[in-house]
Amino acid sequence: MGRIVLWISPLLWALSTLTTPAAADSGGVIIVVPPVSTDTGIKQIPDAAHPYVAPGPGDQRGPCPGLNTLANHGYLPHNGIASFEQIVNATREGFNMEHDLAGALAGFAMVEYPIPSLRPAFNGGNAFLDLVSIGGTSSWIPVLPGAIDGPNPPGGISKHGRFEGDVSMTRQDAAIGDNVNFQNSLYDELLLYTGRFGDDSPITGNGSIVTTKVMQEFKYARFLEDQVQNKALQYHVGRLTLSYGEAAFVLNFFANGTDGTLSQQTMGSFFRNQTFPANWHRRSTPGSINLIGTGVNDILSAHPVSPGANDANGVYVLDAPLNVCSPPYYNLAVQNLPASYNNATGILAQNVIEGNEITTVSRRACAGSKGGYVSRDVLGANQEMYMISL
Ligand code: HEM
Numbered sequence: 001m002g003r004i005v006l007w008i009s010p011l012l013w014a015l016s017t018l019t020t021p022a023a024a025d026s027g028g029v030i031i032v033v034p035p036v037s038t039d040t041g042i043k044q045i046p047d048a049a050h051p052y053v054a055p056g057p058g059d060q061r062g063p064c065p066g067l068n069t070l071a072n073h074g075y076l077p078h079n080g081i082a083s084f085e086q087i088v089n090a091t092r093e094g095f096n097m098e099h100d101l102a103g104a105l106a107g108f109a110m111v112e113y114p115i116p117s118l119r120p121a122f123n124g125g126n127a128f129l130d131l132v133s134i135g136g137t138s139s140w141i142p143v144l145p146g147a148i149d150g151p152n153p154p155g156g157i158s159k160h161g162r163f164e165g166d167v168s169m170t171r172q173d174a175a176i177g178d179n180v181n182f183q184n185s186l187y188d189e190l191l192l193y194t195g196r197f198g199d200d201s202p203i204t205g206n207g208s209i210v211t212t213k214v215m216q217e218f219k220y221a222r223f224l225e226d227q228v229q230n231k232a233l234q235y236h237v238g239r240l241t242l243s244y245g246e247a248a249f250v251l252n253f254f255a256n257g258t259d260g261t262l263s264q265q266t267m268g269s270f271f272r273n274q275t276f277p278a279n280w281h282r283r284s285t286p287g288s289i290n291l292i293g294t295g296v297n298d299i300l301s302a303h304p305v306s307p308g309a310n311d312a313n314g315v316y317v318l319d320a321p322l323n324v325c326s327p328p329y330y331n332l333a334v335q336n337l338p339a340s341y342n343n344a345t346g347i348l349a350q351n352v353i354e355g356n357e358i359t360t361v362s363r364r365a366c367a368g369s370k371g372g373y374v375s376r377d378v379l380g381a382n383q384e385m386y387m388i389s390l
Contacts, residue, residue: 018074018075018076018077018078018086018090019077020077020079020081020082020083020131020140021083021086021130021131027347028128028129028145028346028347028348028351029083029128029129029130029347030130030347030350030351031083031084031085031127031130031351032085033084033085033088033103034085034088034089034099036099037089037092037099039092039093040092040096040098040285040286041284042096042257042258042281042282042283042284043096043257043281043282044279044280044281045093045094045095045276045280045281045282046073046075046094046276049074050073050074050075051073051074052072052073052275052276053072053073053074053078054072055068055071055072055078055080056078058079059071059078059079059080059135060079060080060081060133060134060135060136060138060156061080061134061135061274062080062133062134062135062136062156062157062158062164062180063157063158063164063168063171063179063180063181064134064157065170065182065270065271065274066091066094066095066249066253066270067080067087067091067134067157068080068134068274069094069270069274069275069276070090070091070094070095071134072274072275073094073275073276075090075093075094076090076134079140080133080134080135080138081131081132081133081134081138081140081141082131082132082134083130083131083132084103084106084107084110084130084132085130087102087105087106087109087132088102088103088106091105091106092286094276094282095253095282095283095287096253096257096282096283096284096285096286096287097253097286097287098286098287098288098289098291099286100288100289101287101288101289101291101292104289106132108124108163108332109124109125109132109157109163110124110125110126110127110130110132111123111124111125111127111352112124112125112162112163112332112336123144123149123154123155123162124154124155124156124157124159124162124163125141125154125156126141126142126143126144126154127144127348127351127352128144128145128347128348128351129141129142130351132154132156132157133154133155133156133157133158134156134157135156135157135158135180136155136156136158136159136180137153137154137155137156137159138153138156141153141154141156144344144348145344145345145346145348148343148344158179158180160174160179161174161234162336163242164179164180165234165235165239165242165243166226166230166233166234166235166239166243167219167222167223167226167233167235167239167240167243168186168222168243168246169186169187169190169218169219169222169246169247169250170182170183170186170187170190170271171183171186172186173226173229173230173232173233175230175231175232175233176226176229176230182271182272186222187268187271187272189218189221189222190214190218190267191264193214193217193218193221194207194208194209194210194214194264194267195207195208196217197211197213197214197216197217198210198211198213198214198264199211199261201261201263203263204263204264204265208263208264208265209261209262209263209264210250210251210262210263210264210267211251212251212295212298212299213302215247215248215250215251215299216298216299216301216302216303217302217303218247219243219244219247219299219303220302220303220305223235223305227310227314227316228314230310231310231312231314232310233309233310233316234309234310235305235307235308235309236307236308236309236319236331237307237319237322237327237328237331238328238329238331238332238335238336240305240307240328241296241328242328242332244295244296244299244300245292245295245296247295247299248291248292248295248296248298248299249292250262250267251295252283252287252291252292252295253283253287254266254267254270255283256277256279256280256281257280257281257282257283257284258281260283260284265277266280306318306319307319307327
């Protein structure tokens with residue numbers, strides 16, 4: 001029996017293995033935005049070709065329980081180094097994340113740049129090779145050509161002050177603790193709020209269903225806590241929106257697609273074990289930017305929090321309002337993208353400058369219609385500001 005298991009497991013693993021594209025000695029990779037999928041219904045996840053395989057010592061894992069889970073099941077390369085296209089396809093297959101939202105997140109992950117107080121320092125990924133680490137720095141991902149952003153290799157999505165930021169749910173703020181790995185004590189707080197504010201279920205128990213009300217109370221409590229504990233708290237509008245968005249991710253993407261509810265047991269599978277729960281189905285309709293935007297507003301509405309940062313005395317100072325049509329987008333895509341991308345040439349330029357796909361987000365958002373996606377085309381600061389003023 002033992003022999004059969006040993007023989008079957010590698011077979012399953014071979015079926016499911018998605019590898020990091022070999023880009024290391026290439027002259028660069030042109031990023032091609034995957035087509036919008038028509039395979040968007042409910043589906044049991046994982047399938048037989050994607051069993052859980054625990055990460056090994058060299059595998060990158062980071063602050064995102066969604067991406068960690070996908071890599072543990074081989075929907076993303078098991079080593080945690082992925083291309084833009086692999087992230088868009090994997091988040092659609094595993095979680096039914098819509099193209100616009102997946103593209104925006106993968107695009108930001110690839111090109112994100114430190115907030116001003118942390119500059120100069122690494123990018124998130126390497127848009128020349130089309131690779132980003134879902135954890136930290138990796139030998140797979142060298143500096144950009146000509147080191148146009150300085151000598152440091154990209155820091156992956158774990159690097160603080162790009163995408164990763166303060167007031168997470170289960171990771172500590174970088175200034176006061178471990179901002180990358182799951183923290184039991186914070187998760188216990190989330191469970192406490194679930195018990196107090198969650199719905200009852202005859203199957204999983206009283207106070208076991210995670211609801212918007214749970215997130216309204218928990219996120220506000222986390223903000224108040226960090227405002228006091230973290231003298232260096234940074235909660236500008238881009239990060240604030242992402243951090244509430246992540247709470248909306250939990251409700252909308254971790255819930256079982258069969259009935260749309262999220263039990264604390266299911267949530268624990270993703271957060272604690274970074275694996276899909278048994279008998280779990282992805283959501284039955286694609287989860288888009290608009291869906292998550294509505295979720296952010298719903299969660300914030302109970303206890304509104306305004307963007308700002310702590311000063312040297314630990315006093316929370318509100319940011320001046322940004323006089324643009326989409327402050328979160330402006331903060332992330334204009335203020336946190338390196339103007340040095342304007343100096344890119346060749347394939348890097350094609351990936352980050354030409355085509356202006358990223359601008360479709362601002363134009364569509366500002367026109368009040370469906371969001372676009374940040375994809376292969378990220379503009380430098382001046383061009384982006386111009387597009388936003390359109
Ligand atoms: C599409 C590409 C994605 C990227 C680039 C990405 C990136 C990230 C990053 C950088 C963080 C850390 C932010 C922080 O400091 O709190 C994060 C957190 C998070 N992500 Fe993702 N993510 C992606 C997709 C997903 C998906 C598909 C899900 C759910 C199915 C998900 C769920 C979460 C949750 C719940 C958190 C918050 C963790 C916490 O606060 O403890 N993400 N993600």
